Amino acid sequence: MKRSFFILIIILSILSGCRKDDTPRTSGTETIENTLYGTGPYYANGFSFSLAKKVSTLDKDYDITINVNNDNPVSRLILQANNLKNSFYKIGDYPDAASAVSAFNNLKTVGTYQWEGMADPINVNQVWVYRTGSEQYAKIRIVSTKNEIRNNLPYGECTFEWLYQPDGSLTFPGK
Secondary structure (H helix, E strand, O other): OHHHHHHHHHHHHHHHHOOOOOOOOOEEEEEEEOOOEOOOOOEOEEEEOOOOEEEEOOOOOOOEEEEEEOOOOOOEEEEEEOOOOOOEEEEEEOOOHHHHHHHHHHOOEOOOOOOEOEEOOOOOOEEEEEEOOOOOEEEEEEEEEEEEEEOOEEEEEEEEEEEEEOOOOOEOOOO
16 A cells, blocks of 8 residues: 555656646748638738747738749749848858758858848758847758649748747857
8 A cells, every 4th residue: 555655656746747848949840831821811821930830920920931923034932021121141052952951050150141131032952041020040941942833823832941049149059
């Protein structure tokens, strides 16, 4: 009896000591696309770095969305910011995934950049820095893209690796 009681106390103390960590993650890989949902108002899913997840564009908590720009003879994918700032800087285009991963991993600080309003165009093996409206930063590596016609509409999709600096400093945290 004493042994059962002792085991029960140990189990209860272990279970009570476990708690869920609600701190959002600061890095990962995500895919966003430009599909519209709803019956009016329509919305897409953007991505929020601070929440570390896809968010409806109706909620206004998103940082970036992907769109297809058909203004030129060549259709291209662009990332747009949900703020009124020039928010993107392209670190570089790389010939292969290994070079892009190396550039992404070696990017430790945010420099003094000439920020652009959109990441235009985005292509595989690029590395970008994003600046939020409240001066936090994320680095982004473009892993894959799709730019095609689906259901007679332009469809764009982007998978990206990201690392977010939530405290506003110019140094990215270690991975």
